Amino acid sequence: MSNFGLLMANLHRHPVRTYLTLLSVLVAFLLFGLLRTLAVWFGSGPAEGASVDRLVVAAKYSIVDMLPISQMNVIQGVDGVEAVTHQSWFGGNYQDARSFFPKFPVAPRSYFEMFPEFTIDPAELEAFERTRTGAVVPEGMLTEFGWSVGDKVPIEADIWPMADGNRIWEFDLVGTYTTDVEAQGGVFLFHYDFFEEARSFAKGTVGWYTVRIEDPDRAPEVANAIDSLFENSMNPTKTATEDEFGKSFAAQIGDLGLMATGILSAVFFTVLLLTANTMTQALRERIPELAVLKTLGFGNPRVGWLVLGESVLLCVAGGVMGIGLAALLAPAATAFLPQFGPSALAFTWQTAATGVGVAVVLGVVVGTVPAMSAGRLSIAEALRRS
């Protein structure tokens, strides 16, 4: 047997209590891992797939407001702007709401010129341009839904019924595109002209513009120039880099960063009380045994370390398991982020390291007082009480 064996044996004294405490620590660190991952995503620089030479122009007050397509020419004329294209949020469901993927009406050629990270066969792009009801999808979507080029795909509208009252939009799959950017991989693209012609309201509008600028260093200047053009119009705009746009979209769902901090504080406070209670109980029932250890010649510091070690071991074990679980779950959580999100959630080593650090601190905070009283324990008195 070793000192570690002694520690483990003590933790096994009340397995149920130990495992419940471990579980509460685990859950706390699982939450920590996931929320930290979100926070890292919010705080990160331009993420994968977000380009520094592209700006997004959206309605100033709410990104669900539409913008008149007439603004496109005006933006094109702004000094420093190289190209402009537009997208809109279609919503809608294919089969059932669970198989969700975003669907954007776009201007085929300018869209693919704007996003060189999406590649499409020139012949298929031409077909896309030519076919009014045409749509193109990432290759993965074909296998996912068992489609092939030439199929008709019905989408049931939720926001946008057709002018004739029909809610089923039928698209012709004319091609596929490839992308190496995972989070943007799932967009179903269809022809804006069809959308414009068939929808029942808000004609002549688009969701937002994407703008390529000549010089990334001048991004703030160009963004200001665009916004000031429309400032006093019916449709004021807010221009940001792609990355900021994705994040502000997510931020509109709720102030996640602040919420995360609040939740974490509450959770850790609870876990602190829980583990502190466990350790205090563990100490109280073990006073005679600690006195025996001292009788056998275990020094005061050694007995204190044993108690502290137990608390740290418990917290670190729970912490490592919780963070490990968070690392496994973080990629899956990406599915719940808006599809504009510039990047997938990435679980970072910093998050893991911070988590383990927090676990150690938690163990030390919880274990210090019991460890000190264990160290101070007087043998003769403790033996008399037993």
Place this chain on the structure above:
Amino acid sequence: MSIIELNDVHKSFVKAREAVEVLMGIDLRVEAGDFVALMGPSGSGKTTLLNIIGGLDGATAGEVVVAERNLDQLSNRDLARWRAATIGFIFQFYNLLPVLNAQRNVELPLLLTKLSAKQRRRNAQTALSIVGLDDRAGHKPGELSGGQQQRVAIARAIVADPPILVCDEPTGDLDRENAEQILDLLQILNRDHGKTVMMVTHDPKAADHAKRILHLDKGKLVREMAA
């Protein structure tokens, strides 16, 4: 030189702001290899005296020299080390760690030594076979009888080979038969292994196993007789 030497030892406790004197001037000499039984009424200070000899508690006044060390001159740390090397403790209620099996309970004192894990295991096995319990090494205290638990406690007390065994009513919780086994064991350890035994007991039959019997009353050694 005596292995235990107490000169005018006093011990008082402060109880409800009043000092209660429990030991009132104890003078005692015990030679190496002796087997001493300490008797006396409840509350006379037997455990207190034993604790002072074993370095578990300090004297209020007087001189305590055990195994050539003046105990009140040792720091806490040195005292703990000295105890580990010098004294084997045996208690009335065995005081084994319930979460550890017999083997690991006996190994505990060896965690403080430089012995390898293998050596520790081997020494613990030897100690268990001396008390006749090699076949119970894997049992936890809860799975052993009182007599067996006390034998495990004796194995733990001797595993680091200390010269002195300090026993506080080692048979107080046992029936006659088990008590006899324990006393025989202590006698063997005294006679064949040269351990000095200092044993508190209420039981005259137990005291008969000793070479010397001391009587303590109201904090004073009142008479002594050779067994």
